[in-house]
Amino acid sequence: MSLSLLDNYMASVSPAAVALVRLRRGFGSKIFASKIMDKWHTQFTGAANDTPWSTAVSALEKLLQKSAAGLPISIVLSNQLVRYKIIPALPPFSAADKVLAVARHGFRETYGDMVDDWTIRVNPVPHGDSVIASAVDSALLAALEALTLKYGCKLKSIQPFLMSGFNQLHRRIKTLPACYVQIENGRLYVALIRDGAWHSITGSVAGPDWPQQLSALIAREMLLAGWQHEQAIIYLAPANSAEDSRSSAAFMQSSVWKTLPAPQPAMTGYAVASDQAYAMALSVAR
Structure with missing residues (x-):
């Protein structure tokens, strides 16, 4: 089998950035972990009269032009x-x-x-x-479908970031109350889960002191769920910027709750300390 047949694109699309990763899937034993073969990332500011996603789709097209491989692709959409x-x-x-x-x-x-x-x-x-x-805006989905067709990329899936992250986590969540947190482009997203059932999803603008803000947000959501006397496990998704990664580390050290990093698939060529821009795209990797 040609190794290139194991390659796929993983992409993320948000109002302020897009990323594209060429990932070679692992196979067999754990010795053969998935491997990042190449990666591209760009940030931008959308025009004031644009839809929240039009500049992002144009930016993704430029990355597909640069990569020029026509591989199957999975796309993760920003929660925004x-x-x-x-x-x-x-x-x-x-x-x-x-x-x-x-x-x-x-x-x-x-x-x-x-x-x-x-x-x-x-x-x-x-x-x-x-x-x-x-x-999701139907026009956004249509634009992504047309773009992948144009560049010969078989569209495998389009998933919201919250769902792609949760899909890697759900097997670890059992009967205990759990809280899944994503920090993404200046916003916090908090989901409460118990016994396999979702109780709430909420989003909030993340201020410069967001670790303290997050503690208050979790406490409020747990109070509303009637969990104020429960000991929930907090699963913190990888941040997509170096600054947020540092803040995440500070939150994990100071949190009154048991806080764990959300799981990520094993892969080579990915460094948590320097590749935050690709965390969203890689959340769909398996």
Whole structure:
């Protein structure tokens, strides 16, 4: 087998940056870990009259031009380009169209007619009774599909960052209450999970003192969930900047909760201290 057949692209798209990684998948025993073959990253400021994602799609096109390999690609979307809702448990064996209708109704109650321009997807939580619904601008999805087709890249998946990160974590979460935290482009995202079910998802602007802000945000969410007397485990996702990595380390040392780094797949060519810009793209690696 040609080794190039094991190569894939992992990309991330956010309103202020895009990244593209060429990853060679590991195989067989753990000795053959996945390996980063190449990586590209760019930051930018979008035009004031643009949609939040149009500059990002153009930037990703430039990276695909530079890489010029036409490999299968998985894309991770910034949480800033996604809306989330937790849908309470529905009767067993509910039809997929019914579940989607419930999710769409929930988004419409919050956002009104904007929902007509969104693509909504629902994802049952493994071993849980909740459904996570995500909504993304349909025009963004169409633009990414057209871009990958143009450069001969088979589009394997488009996933929200929160979901791609959680997919690497969910096997570790058992019956104890857990809190999954992502720090991304000046925002904090906090999700509470227990017994395989999602209880809440919230986002907040991250200030310069965000470790203290995060402690207060977790405490508030746990109080609202009735967990104020519980000892939750905090799973902290890799930060996507050097400054946030330092703040994450400070939070882990000072936190009153048991705090662990969220798991990452084994791979060579990735340095936590210097490759933060690629953390989001690599969250979809398996």
